[in-house]
Amino acid sequence: MHSVPTAGPLDLLLRKLETHAPLEEEDRRAIAALPYTLKTLEPQSYTTREGESPDSCAVIVSGFAYRQKLTGNGARQIVGIHIPGEPLDLQNLYLQVSDHNVQMLTRARLAMIPRAALQALVAARPGVARAVLMLILIEASIFREWILNVGRRDASTRLAHLLCEFAVRLDAQGLANGDGYELPMTQEQLGDALGLTSVHVNRTIRALEALGFVERDRRRIRFPDWERMRDYGDFTQRYLHIEPR
């Protein structure tokens, strides 16, 4: 009874919200009843641009997205990566003007929830408000870890850490099949996420491979020995605030 007969586009959002805080049955119903329109976006297309004020909140139904900022001389830094079930515009629920860009990593389906509807739901149901706030706080925690990662870890540890984070987040969302995962990023994009050049990402990932930490097949990543990989990447999942299950 805890799963609807047909998987709706907002089911993954529900799963995401429940990862961190329990919801009441009424909360679940209200979320499932949120109005939305579905939209398919191509890789590299934008949902939000710096300076804009979007009037709806996108939730990823399938595919991947990333947050990105540019320096004045055009260097790109990816500041966050999002997987299915994650909302992309919670900032703009309350901040008028976006301070960064959100782009699709892959072709993706988005559920666009009108800003007003989500605001009303958050105002009406404290349980939902709490779950949304926790999502925001956890994203902030991930930002802090990324600052640490980019600021103080060397290239190979840094890359290993990112790969570990991705694995754990996908797994928590039920999107990892236990035998590695598809990493939908070019080495250029990995570099932009890590503050490295694509050339150095290439050398670094091959080194991880040579050392037996990582196996690759196309974009598919596998860790022959998770414990060893986790240790090498200096990865501890506390900052993800995922309930141990």
Place this chain on the structure above:
Amino acid sequence: MHSVPTAGPLDLLLRKLETHAPLEEEDRRAIAALPYTLKTLEPQSYTTREGESPDSCAVIVSGFAYRQKLTGNGARQIVGIHIPGEPLDLQNLYLQVSDHNVQMLTRARLAMIPRAALQALVAARPGVARAVLMLILIEASIFREWILNVGRRDASTRLAHLLCEFAVRLDAQGLANGDGYELPMTQEQLGDALGLTSVHVNRTIRALEALGFVERDRRRIRFPDWERMRDYGDFTQRYLHIEPR
């Protein structure tokens, strides 16, 4: 009538909250009426440690604080700096376990507000809830800019950017007297905030000085030409979400 006769310890918090969202008179009264105890902490002492769950929310009355994380091999990264009026534990209002450390930069006075009292206020007054949420979202925006800063700007731009951010934030809080400001950080700490070594911070800041971007006297920093400094540091204040006044 919009300032209380005797400046209370929570006045700066009020100012901070109002920087981003207007409050009703009732909201102001409720904030001023929050219970708290004052505490003085020495430099380097902790208010929060990773793994702990603090049961009160500290607000800086005077002095400075920073957020910090460590890598497995002991490298430190400062992930945020806080000035008077800023709350230090909003995360832990809803997340049980802290994912980073909060330490005093200088000797500081903190108003410790019981977690329950603040939670109750947020639950009771939507205006306050909104203001608190905006503070959280803006802090997240600052984290994103820091990722960009550490990931994609070279040492001197990076340092210049940090100095600009500090100037604008102090000014917005009414803590800059127009003629520079006291930067209460050692070069070691600056390095930890920027992902650099203290040696390199030293060389970089002297270079900024030699180029005429910065004047220093002890820890006091002045910019002879703000526009030029701002451009050099690739600094745009959009991400701080400060209402233009």
Place this chain on the structure above:
DNA sequence: CGTACGTTTGATCTTTCTCAATAATGGTGG
């Protein structure tokens, strides 16, 4: 006035970047 801490400087070493070329891959139209 001495001690501890912070700053400054020099010399050298490493990591990562840059530039450039080559190889592999995936998708497309025929």
Place this chain on the structure above:
DNA sequence: CCACCATTATTGAGAAAGATCAAACGTACG
């Protein structure tokens, strides 16, 4: 199914930014 094109991955050689190590110098403060 195959040839072609655009993108991505890989590799090499050399340059540069920043780190490391070590020492000297300042400054504040007990």
